[in-house]
Amino acid sequence: METITIHTSKAYEILLEEGLLATAAEHISKVLPPVEDGRAANSAPRKCCVVCDKTVCQLYGQKPHPLLTGLLEAGYTVHVYVFNPGEKSKSLRTAEDLCGFLSENHFGRNDFIIALGGGVCGDLAGFAASIYMRGIPYIQIPTTLLAMADSSVGGKTGVNTDAGKNMLGTFWQPSLVIADPKALETLNKTELLNGLAEVIKAGFIGDTSIFDVISEGLPAAIAKAIQVKKEIVEEDEREGGSRRLLNFGHTIGHAIEKCSNYTIPHGFAVMTGMYLTALAADERGWSRTPMAGFIKSAIDAFAYPVYTDCTAADLAAAAKDDKKHEADRITIIYPDQPGTCAMKELPISDLEVFIASGLTKAQGR
Ligand SMILES: NC(=O)c1ccc[n+]([C@@H]2O[C@H](COP(=O)([O-])OP(=O)(O)OC[C@H]3O[C@@H](n4cnc5c(N)ncnc54)[C@H](O)[C@@H]3O)[C@@H](O)[C@H]2O)c1
Structure with a gap:
């Protein structure tokens, strides 16, 4: 497995290897363990919200895909937020809806988001992670070539407005990036x-x-x-x-x-x-x-x-x-x-x- 560490204000690793989607939970649990540090072992498990568009959800974001089953088996409480594919979803409206979904499911500051998808998903989910409760952790699991080679790295998040691309955005570094080039096999x-x-x-x-x-x-x-x-x-x-x-x-x-x-x-x-x-x-x-x-x-x-x-x-x-x-x-x-x-x-x-x-x-x- 190739591991590249990004030394920004917050350091994080990018893991790159074919097949990583199936073992993602194992790597995530090393960075954001299912039961938070300092909590009693029998306390409520950490929540994670897998954010993905409909296409990616059908491919990799639902059971019995090992990504989902792995997260559940690792002990996380898993929620899945699904949005319509495409750039139009990279909007304040979707970000607000996603933040509402997190509130309804009682996400706290130590719970986290998994951005599973292309650059639209990474930018949108990263943006929501950066503003929800003044910032919660997120993990990038890029599934497009664009997102693996570029957008999942560097911590730029954002949504578009009528005035243009990425007009609202933040710098918010992920806690981990998991890139599995095997996911590219389903890309057209x-x-x-x-x-x-x-x-x-x-x-x-x-x-x-x-x-x-x-x-x-x-x-x-x-x-x-x-x-x-x-x-x-x-x-x-x-x-x-x-x-x-x-x-x-x-x-x-x-x-x-x-x-x-x-x-x-x-x-x-x-x-x-x-x-x-x-x-x-x-x-x-x-x-x-x-x-x-x-x-x-x-x-x-x-x-x-x-x-x-x-x-x-x-x-x-x-x-x-x-x-x-x-x-x-x-x-x-x-x-x-x-x-x-x-x-x-x-x-x-x-x-x-x-x-x-x-x-x-x-x-x-
Ligand atoms: N934050 C950054 O640094 C940065 C850098 C470059 C680009 N971007 C942003 O990235 C966005 C573009 O990203 P994108 O091209 O990945 O678009 P995208 O996220 O919309 O994905 C493109 C399409 O591929 C589908 N898809 C995703 N993974 C798939 C898979 N494994 N198999 C089959 N289909 C799959 C999606 O459903 C979608 O329809 C733009 O909004 C751009 O501004 C951000």
């Missing part, structure tokens, strides 16, 4: 590509050897992507500086998601965002090595549907609402050379022109 090709975009992003940000190991199998690529994120979040947990590099492709990507009313998946939007940013940055001569060609190779290698029918004006307007800017300037993360990204401040008034130059080049005009 679209979702695999969706997650692979964040793996490819990690390659462009910090480690081009990721591109070599992708063909060897996903666990190796996931481990390398986690290492890239680990180094960055340990240096800058709350995104005051270098953590912003992880947002490569996300300024335009989030705008694409929002303009498509969240019909374009996050990873596809980020892939398009990385490409458009690289084209525009190359045109301005920002990158030490022109990088758009490298990104296009990755797009072609995996046949990504790089696509947006939004105009530069729409995307700029959506990006201006995004929280990644201050006053009249926005930080653009661009690829500087293979395995390295850099940041540049752009006046907000220049954003539409910047995006338009990427779009024009992408459309071969």
